[in-house]
Amino acid sequence: MPNIADTYIENRERVQPTHANNYETAHGGIVMKWMDEVGAMSAMRAAQEACVTAQMSRVDFERPIPIGDTALVESYAYATGRTSVRVHIEVAREDPKTGQTEQTTSAFATFVAVDDGKPTPVPELEVEGDRCRELRDRALAQEPDRE
Numbered sequence: 001m002p003n004i005a006d007t008y009i010e011n012r013e014r015v016q017p018t019h020a021n022n023y024e025t026a027h028g029g030i031v032m033k034w035m036d037e038v039g040a041m042s043a044m045r046a047a048q049e050a051c052v053t054a055q056m057s058r059v060d061f062e063r064p065i066p067i068g069d070t071a072l073v074e075s076y077a078y079a080t081g082r083t084s085v086r087v088h089i090e091v092a093r094e095d096p097k098t099g100q101t102e103q104t105t106s107a108f109a110t111f112v113a114v115d116d117g118k119p120t121p122v123p124e125l126e127v128e129g130d131r132c133r134e135l136r137d138r139a140l141a142q143e144p145d146r147e
Helices: 028-047 129-142
Strands: 009-014 050-061 070-080 084-094 101-115
Touching: 009 028, 028 050, 028 070, 028 084, 028 101, 070 129, 084 129, 101 129
Parallel strands: none
Antiparallel strands: 009 070, 050 101, 070 084, 084 101
């Protein structure tokens, strides 16, 4: 069975002019694409199956990422349902010369595991050790109200 720490993924994208809007910062849609891709990777590690995006909620754009900076995208699965995986995704701008980071964007997403195009059951996520508990507790504390 996978544990929460096994699903943690970190990816970097250098913000290029082709990623930018009129303000020379990363276009929100590009940032969301990166978040969706990395979030899906975390979901697939948890589900041990292919996953598709079911929903993304509470995407908060707190500050821009200028051209030349790096978008640091981090995600991890923190809960599962019968066929779904809930993922927390955070983005920071990173100065490529110093490595200093500043939080820019965050979201919660739900992915559904699929096999041959149909929803398929996922294993429970194990919470082993301090790192798993820390990640799960951080996501649950920030998670928007579930309907």
